[in-house]
Structures are given as C-alpha cells and as structure tokens.
Amino acid sequence: MRIFLERVDMEQVDFSGLDFDLFYAAGSNFVRCDFSDAKFFQLGFGQPQVQKDYRRAIAVSDPRYPQTIYEDCVFRRTRFDPANTSFGSARFIRCLFDRAWLREIFGTHSAEFIDCRFVGKIVECNFFGTISDPDTAKRVGRTTNAFRGNDFREADLIWVGFREIDLDAQRWPESNDYAILRDPPARIEAAIEKAHATLVGEDLEGVVSALAVLARVHANRRQTLLKRWELLPEMPAGIQARIWELLVPPGS
Structure with missing residues (x-):
C-alpha cells in the first residue's frame, strides 16, 4: 500500500x-x-x-x-x-x-x-x-x-x-546499569585524578587513556546518560568496570 x-x-x-x-x-x-x-x-x-x-x-x-x-x-x-x-x-x-x-x-x-x-x-x-x-x-x-x-x-x-x-x-x-552524569567534563577530570591516586601500571594507563577519550566525547555537555558496559565501543570489560566505579561510585 x-x-x-x-x-x-x-x-x-x-x-x-x-x-x-x-x-x-x-x-x-x-x-x-x-x-x-x-x-x-x-x-x-x-x-x-x-x-x-x-x-x-x-x-x-x-x-x-x-x-x-x-x-x-x-x-x-x-x-x-x-x-x-x-x-x-x-x-x-x-x-x-x-x-x-x-x-x-x-x-x-x-x-x-x-x-x-x-x-x-x-x-x-x-x-x-x-x-x-x-x-x-x-x-x-x-x-x-x-x-x-x-x-x-x-x-x-x-x-x-x-x-x-x-x-x-x-x-x-x-536499574543500576544506568546513571546520569552531571557536568561530565568536571566528573571525568575528577575520575582521572582519582585513577592516578589509586591505580598503577597498565591499569592506570588504560583507564586514563579511556577517560581522555570520554572527555572528548562529552566535552561541553551539561549532562549525559551513561549505561554500564557501553561507555566506549570495544573497550575491554575490565577497563569499563573500573571507569564505571570511578564515574558512578556506589550509592551515588
């Protein structure tokens, strides 16, 4: 028709x-x-x-x-x-x-x-x-x-x-798999600082590198909706889990 x-x-x-x-x-x-x-x-x-x-x-x-x-x-x-x-x-x-x-x-x-x-x-x-x-x-x-x-x-x-x-x-x-990230640039910068204080070696390098990419993706945004395991395409699961913990602390 x-x-x-x-x-x-x-x-x-x-x-x-x-x-x-x-x-x-x-x-x-x-x-x-x-x-x-x-x-x-x-x-x-x-x-x-x-x-x-x-x-x-x-x-x-x-x-x-x-x-x-x-x-x-x-x-x-x-x-x-x-x-x-x-x-x-x-x-x-x-x-x-x-x-x-x-x-x-x-x-x-x-x-x-x-x-x-x-x-x-x-x-x-x-x-x-x-x-x-x-x-x-x-x-x-x-x-x-x-x-x-x-x-x-x-x-x-x-x-x-x-x-x-x-x-x-x-x-x-x-669901705990979703979170609203307010002021993404500031939250991501804080996560990078926390990563430097708590991680070492390859974990630190991988997390900081991925957070830098996220900072570019969400630059100039007032807020963004995050979903667990969908932070960046092809990001290793271990890195995603650590980044989620840094950006979305338990109870937040």
Missing part, C-alpha cells in the same frame, strides 16, 4: 497490521490511532515542506506544512525500515512505542516527543533537543525540539544517544 496523507485529521483510525510500501504524512493530525503490527518500508512521519515542483528538489525557502501531530497513538510491534524512516517534522504526544522496531533510526533530528512511553529494545537511535543544522531548522521553522515527560522505565537502551535533552525531565530504567 502507498499513501500520502496531506492536511488530514484522523481519529481512532485502525492501521494495525497494514503493510505500507510508502507512507507519508504532511500537516496532519492523528488522534488515538492504532499502528500495531503495521509494517513501513518508506516512511515519513511528518513532511516539513510542500514540494511545489516535482522536477526539482525541495528548497529551504519553499513553503512549510504545519507540524504533523500524533496524539495518544499506539505503535505496538510496529516495523520501521532503518534506511527509509524519517521522523521529519512530527510531534508525538502520549504515544506508546511498545516493542516497536526502533533500530538504527537516525532521522529524528527534528522530531518531538512529549509524555510518550517506550517499552522494549531501542538500538542505536538518537534523540535531539536542539536542531543544529541551519537548513533543517529553516525547513521546520524552529531550532529546538520539545522532549519531556517520556517514560523509558521499561525500555532497554542499547547505544542510544540523547543530545541536548533535559535528562531529569524523563523517567529512566530503575
């Missing part, structure tokens, strides 16, 4: 189990719609602009659609194709993503999430509180994304990034 929904209002529509070769929405509103078990190949949750001339690419100066809104919608076991999914200029309010196929999806630079609930694995995805690309900001008409009140307590976050997002405004898994 191929569908392009432009400036429509849809309420309590059952899309469950449908197989979409193409699904694009623009300037539309979806309220209490069910996308459970639906499959999407080419997906644009919210087209930001009107294509005035199909013989050329959409220009930054072309007219904008209103933001597409999904409110109280359900995405249960919904399948998204990682290479062909763009969240675009869409806002999700109180939506449920229950074991939806959120894997390696990077087209979320201008998507907004408010009071949504996430259940199951989320793998190698990024969420953004600011829109850093000037052209994207012009296309959607803003430089920030609303991202607050989201519930990740039942989610398994695997290499997931939260960029310029207020982490204290979300709910996180109640």
Whole structure:
C-alpha cells in the first residue's frame, strides 16, 4: 500500500497490521490511532515542506506544512525500515512505542516527543533537543525540539544517544546499569585524578587513556546518560568496570 496523507485529521483510525510500501504524512493530525503490527518500508512521519515542483528538489525557502501531530497513538510491534524512516517534522504526544522496531533510526533530528512511553529494545537511535543544522531548522521553522515527560522505565537502551535533552525531565530504567552524569567534563577530570591516586601500571594507563577519550566525547555537555558496559565501543570489560566505579561510585 502507498499513501500520502496531506492536511488530514484522523481519529481512532485502525492501521494495525497494514503493510505500507510508502507512507507519508504532511500537516496532519492523528488522534488515538492504532499502528500495531503495521509494517513501513518508506516512511515519513511528518513532511516539513510542500514540494511545489516535482522536477526539482525541495528548497529551504519553499513553503512549510504545519507540524504533523500524533496524539495518544499506539505503535505496538510496529516495523520501521532503518534506511527509509524519517521522523521529519512530527510531534508525538502520549504515544506508546511498545516493542516497536526502533533500530538504527537516525532521522529524528527534528522530531518531538512529549509524555510518550517506550517499552522494549531501542538500538542505536538518537534523540535531539536542539536542531543544529541551519537548513533543517529553516525547513521546520524552529531550532529546538520539545522532549519531556517520556517514560523509558521499561525500555532497554542499547547505544542510544540523547543530545541536548533535559535528562531529569524523563523517567529512566530503575536499574543500576544506568546513571546520569552531571557536568561530565568536571566528573571525568575528577575520575582521572582519582585513577592516578589509586591505580598503577597498565591499569592506570588504560583507564586514563579511556577517560581522555570520554572527555572528548562529552566535552561541553551539561549532562549525559551513561549505561554500564557501553561507555566506549570495544573497550575491554575490565577497563569499563573500573571507569564505571570511578564515574558512578556506589550509592551515588
């Protein structure tokens, strides 16, 4: 099925189990719609602009659609194709993503999430509180994304990034494998000093080297979400364990 929904209002529509070769929405509103078990190949949750001339690419100066809104919608076991999914200029309010196929999806630079609930694995995805690309900001008409009140307590976050997002405004898994690191540059510098005071030899060299990499990764960030065993790719388990102890002391 191929569908392009432009400036429509849809309420309590059952899309469950449908197989979409193409699904694009623009300037539309979806309220209490069910996308459970639906499959999407080419997906644009919210087209930001009107294509005035199909013989050329959409220009930054072309007219904008209103933001597409999904409110109280359900995405249960919904399948998204990682290479062909763009969240675009869409806002999700109180939506449920229950074991939806959120894997390696990077087209979320201008998507907004408010009071949504996430259940199951989320793998190698990024969420953004600011829109850093000037052209994207012009296309959607803003430089920030609303991202607050989201519930990740039942989610398994695997290499997931939260960029310029207020982490204290979300709910996180109640597990000792997650920690919010506030003022990362200062905390990492303190960990390096503690490593010099408590470690020697190869342990000291490996830990300090890895902490220096982390310092570059998290430079200029006010806070960051850490997950045990995912501090840096290909970091030996022993080094990760020592760094976790330095950055996230027991009881902190």
